[in-house]
Amino acid sequence: MINPIIEVVKALGKERFTVQYPEERESLPDSYRSMFKLDVQTCISCSACSIICPNNTITMVNILTDKGQKIMPQIGIERCLFCALCAEVCPPKCLTLTKNYEVLEAYDKRDFIKRPEELE
Ligand code: SF4
Numbered sequence: 001m002i003n004p005i006i007e008v009v010k011a012l013g014k015e016r017f018t019v020q021y022p023e024e025r026e027s028l029p030d031s032y033r034s035m036f037k038l039d040v041q042t043c044i045s046c047s048a049c050s051i052i053c054p055n056n057t058i059t060m061v062n063i064l065t066d067k068g069q070k071i072m073p074q075i076g077i078e079r080c081l082f083c084a085l086c087a088e089v090c091p092p093k094c095l096t097l098t099k100n101y102e103v104l105e106a107y108d109k110r111d112f113i114k115r116p117e118e119l120e
């Protein structure tokens with residue numbers, strides 16, 4: 001019984017490792033990868049992102065734009081490895097991974113499937 005109390009007293013003098021989220025946020029490294037962003041205006045519908053994806057996370061789906069029907073990536077984020085290969089091969093660099101992790105929460109698996117319009 002004494003040992004746990006001693007450990008607690010020792011820990012009181014140490015630096016805190018946790019933050020009071022959401023009031024406090026940890027700074028993220030530059031290499032941090034989270035939610036996708038797609039610029040539908042510059043996507044050229046080449047499917048390179050879908051072809052390179054090692055986990056079959058990306059499906060090309062129809063979307064109506066100012067220039068008519070086009071195919072663009074729909075991402076099933078629950079399958080994503082966040083390897084960023086899709087962003088790397090994207091010729092116009094219109095598909096990127098942001099640091100926004102707060103939108104990556106859902107109670108229903110289907111909510112992780114994001115259509116191109118939802119990635120803008
Ligand atoms: S980050 Fe990797 S796993 Fe995720 S969609 Fe892109 S290529 Fe696929």
Ligand code: SF4
Pocket residue numbers: 042043044045046047048049050072073086089090091092093094095
């Ligand atoms: S997001 Fe990039 S790689 Fe994917 S279809 Fe559009 S232009 Fe091609």
